[in-house]
Amino acid sequence: MTKENFRFYIKVRTALNIPARIIYDELCPVCGDQAHALRTVEWWSKLFREGREDAEDEERLGRSITETTSENIEQVRSLINDNPHITIQEMEVQTGLSHGTIHRI
Structure with a gap:
């Protein structure tokens, strides 16, 4: 259900x-x-x-839950291929992705 x-x-x-x-x-x-x-x-x-009619979720503001898109994965992969010694912090700055997202990728 x-x-x-x-x-x-x-x-x-x-x-x-x-x-x-x-x-x-x-x-x-x-x-x-x-x-x-x-x-x-x-x-x-x-x-x-209290009067709510809709049983569906309302749209939420903020960052999308899905940041591990194929585009982001390719961006991180490219950074690592270009510089195997790059740090997560450097990737954060270059991609705008969070530490956790980069780590999951």
Whole structure:
């Protein structure tokens, strides 16, 4: 079950004035390990009671989660091929990528 399906179920049950704890108790036997935590069900139930309509994630500001693109990998590979002794700090400056991203690449 997708997270949007979970949220839609929470939305409908909340609209029927079913408490979050009951919704959680209904989801657990059906979804097992895939069920959201009670706190998550409570959070979404609250959002829907306050008027939220959409069950999908809202766009978030900030850096994209996916920085290990093929372009970035090739850029780091090229730097290493040009200078096998280049440091991660030097690559950070030249690429604008974070230390962690370069290390993962």
